[in-house]
Amino acid sequence: MIIQVTGVNAVDYNMGLGDAIRIVRVDFIHGKVDVLPLPRDLWVDVPVSLPGRTEGITPGKLSQAYYYGSPGTIYYDGEDQSPGLLAKTLKLNFDLEVDHYLSVNTKIFRKIVDQIGGLEVTLPRDVYGHHKGERYVYLKAGTHHLDGEQAEMVARLRTWIGDFGRMENQSILLKALARKLLSPQGLKELPGLIDIYQEDVLMSFTPNQISKLICLAAEIDWEEDLTFVPFPEDMVEGDRVYDEAHDYNASVLIGDRNELRTLLLSFQVGIWP
Numbered sequence: 001m002i003i004q005v006t007g008v009n010a011v012d013y014n015m016g017l018g019d020a021i022r023i024v025r026v027d028f029i030h031g032k033v034d035v036l037p038l039p040r041d042l043w044v045d046v047p048v049s050l051p052g053r054t055e056g057i058t059p060g061k062l063s064q065a066y067y068y069g070s071p072g073t074i075y076y077d078g079e080d081q082s083p084g085l086l087a088k089t090l091k092l093n094f095d096l097e098v099d100h101y102l103s104v105n106t107k108i109f110r111k112i113v114d115q116i117g118g119l120e121v122t123l124p125r126d127v128y129g130h131h132k133g134e135r136y137v138y139l140k141a142g143t144h145h146l147d148g149e150q151a152e153m154v155a156r157l158r159t160w161i162g163d164f165g166r167m168e169n170q171s172i173l174l175k176a177l178a179r180k181l182l183s184p185q186g187l188k189e190l191p192g193l194i195d196i197y198q199e200d201v202l203m204s205f206t207p208n209q210i211s212k213l214i215c216l217a218a219e220i221d222w223e224e225d226l227t228f229v230p231f232p233e234d235m236v237e238g239d240r241v242y243d244e245a246h247d248y249n250a251s252v253l254i255g256d257r258n259e260l261r262t263l264l265l266s267f268q269v270g271i272w273p
Contacts, residue, residue: 001026002268004087004101006066007155007170011107013202015073018066018086018103020155020170023096025267028212031219035174036229036267037167038062043241043252044093048075048085053245060245061252065089066103083202093257094264100209103202109155110148112197116186119146119176121154127169128159135159146173163253164233171228182222190214229273235259 003024010016021038040063048068049055058068069076069085078084083101090096104112113119122143129138138157139150146154151173158166180186181193194210205213220226236255243250266272 001028002097002099004083004090004098006083006086006101006103007109008066008082008103008105009156010105012105013070013082013103015070016067016082016105017063018082019063020167021062021066021086022174023090023098023264023267025270026213026216027270028216031216032225032227033220034227034229034267034270034273035171037171037231039163039167039231039236039253041163041251041253042236043239043254044089046085046089047092050075050245058245059241060243061250062086062089080204081202083204090264094261096264096268100204101202102205106152106156108197108200110152111200112193113146113148113151113177115193115196116177116180116189118148119151119173119180120144121146121172121176123154123169123172125161125165127154127157128161129153129157130159164231167231171230175222175226175228178222178226182217182220182226187214187218190217227273229267232263235263 003026005022005024006018007020008016009019019040021040023036023038025034040061042062044062044065046058046060046065046068048058050058066082066086069082071081076085083103087098087101090098123139123141125141126137127139128135138153155170155173181190191214236253239252239254240249241252
């Protein structure tokens with residue numbers, strides 16, 4: 001099962017960019033789960049028209065594919081909304097087939113982290129913020145117990161570390177979240193958490209599918225069976241590209257579409273990593 005997981009930089013789902021994008025491969029036969037991040041600034045073709053600006057295809061960042069599908073933009077009329085357009089974008093550009101999706105906004109992410117008592121993380125480098133042209137240290141490198149607001153800031157800040165540094169911090173948070181949820185106590189509380197938050201999370205799962213995933217979670221050893229795969233940084237390079245939809249030069253990541261397609265297809269079928 002291929003699951004598209006998105007962290008949305010908004011307090012609701014009416015509008016918002018896909019700031020954190022993960023592709024999760026669930027292997028029910030071997031009881032393995034692999035998680036691959038995708039750079040939000042990856043330059044792609046989005047299968048949507050922007051009236052008066054583009055027709056049929058709109059070039060943009062991967063994060064914008066999620067935004068264009070938001071109900072508040074009125075660009076995309078699919079019932080699957082933002083997750084659906086993001087999935088169609090991944091299919092168009094990389095032939096990646098998404099079976100299910102799950103999206104969490106910043107408000108719900110903070111609530112979930114606080115609900116489980118926070119996250120214990122070890123940050124490999126200082127986390128910087130940016131205010132009025134000056135950078136400042138938000139959290140120093142080392143071990144921290146984060147509440148929901150702090151976890152959100154670590155997931156979003158990318159001053160000096162860029163998109164790849166932020167993706168690394170996001171993976172650290174997700175590992176800590178998985179460690180808690182897959183602990184004996186966490187597994188006991190997991191069904192209750194799903195009951196509390198399933199109405200506040202955009203997802204395509206049926207109750208039966210959720211039950212199957214919970215059963216698999218009970219068999220997962222988070223150290224042995226859960227792998228957070230880093231995106232190969234050497235497959236993309238930074239560039240500036242003219243964004244015709246917004247009439248400005250955008251800072252983006254460019255990669256060879258064929259090479260990226262091969263990589264994601266290998267991930268999808270379990271050949272890589």
